[in-house]
Amino acid sequence: LPGRTFTATTAPMPGGGAVAVLHDLTETERVEKTRRDFIANVSHELRTPLTSIQGYAETLSEAFREDDPAREFVEIIRRNAQRMYRLTEDLLTLARVESGEQRMEFHAVTPGELLAEAELNFQDHHRGAGIELSVMNTAQGEVEVDRDALRQVFSNLLDNAVKYGGTGGKILLGSRDVEDRVLFYIRDFGPGIPSEHLARLFERFYRVDKARSVQSGGTGLGLAIAKHIVRAHGGEIRAESELNHGAVFSFILPRKQLLFMPARSNKTSA
Numbered sequence: 561l562p563g564r565t566f567t568a569t570t571a572p573m574p575g576g577g578a579v580a581v582l583h584d585l586t587e588t589e590r591v592e593k594t595r596r597d598f599i600a601n602v603s604h605e606l607r608t609p610l611t612s613i614q615g616y617a618e619t620l621s622e623a624f625r626e627d628d629p630a631r632e633f634v635e636i637i638r639r640n641a642q643r644m645y646r647l648t649e650d651l652l653t654l655a656r657v658e659s660g661e662q663r664m665e666f667h668a669v670t671p672g673e674l675l676a677e678a679e680l681n682f683q684d685h686h687r688g689a690g691i692e693l694s695v696m697n698t699a700q701g702e703v704e705v706d707r708d709a710l711r712q713v714f715s716n717l718l719d720n721a722v723k724y725g726g727t728g729g730k731i732l733l734g735s736r737d738v739e740d741r742v743l744f745y746i747r748d749f750g751p752g753i754p755s756e757h758l759a760r761l762f763e764r765f766y767r768v769d770k771a772r773s774v775q776s777g778g779t780g781l782g783l784a785i786a787k788h789i790v791r792a793h794g795g796e797i798r799a800e801s802e803l804n805h806g807a808v809f810s811f812i813l814p815r816k817q818l819l820f821m822p823a824r825s826n827k828t829s830a
């Protein structure tokens with residue numbers, strides 16, 4: 561059927577043969593695409609005015625004396641405009657990775673190189689936060705990844721480990737071989753996550769503690785973005801936690817990417 565999108569579920573039948581069930585996703589896909597395009601357009605349009613608000617608020621703040629209450633108000637305007645700008649950035653990134661429009665450029669690297677880069681980024685952003693990062697790489701060989709995209713995954717997970725698990729004082733970042741795939745993990749020793757939330761953490765805007773997340777400057781999209789990037793590599797991401805003993809976020813990647821694959825998904829166009 562030209563122009564229609566299906567998902568297929570297949571199951572072997574006893575005594576040979578197989579049964580396939582096709583679900584027509586054409587309409588759902590169309591609605592999803594409209595939603596994504598709308599969000600991407602709005603986010604894009606908001607960027608210019610937000611940049612302008614931030615810029616003028618910054619200039620205006622300098623016009624007031626340090627002890628003038630108006631300076632604090634202008635500073636609040638600037639901070640909030642900056643927060644909204646971050647939100648538009650994350651919304652655009654999510655729309656791109658969700659739709660598969662962001663083409664992944666896969667190159668072979670060693671897991672050790674990825675961890676070293678993530679560690680360097682961590683030191684740049686969280687130096688002086690009093691949190692010790694230990695890196696442990698036992699994975700061998702190479703893995704094919706889009707380096708920029710993966711940098712974002714590590715950064716989102718490490719930022720969260722600092723924001724929500726930083727009270728534990730240390731974070732472990734590591735990799736190891738799991739059969740023919742490579743597993744990466746970020747472990748913190750903070751308060752952890754109640755088990756009833758674990759399954760939903762990767763949904764956009766899902767937060768365990770809304771007030772805390774907003775206060776820490778989060779957009780609620782970090783884990784959703786990480787999930788889609790990992791999926792675009794044909795991998796899987798998960799969260800585990802024992803309350804009061806911290807949280808572990810891990811993702812597993814295949815070593816090799818199939819060439820000439822369009823946006824990766826389990827859908828088939830017929």
Ligand code: ADP
Nearest residue numbers: 720721724767768769773778779780781782783
């Ligand atoms: P944000 O941090 O912007 O709220 P995320 O998608 O990155 O959005 O995370 C979603 C939620 O998952 C967070 O609001 C927080 O409640 C929870 N979370 C993420 N990482 C951790 C962690 N290491 N420890 C405890 N809770 C976490």
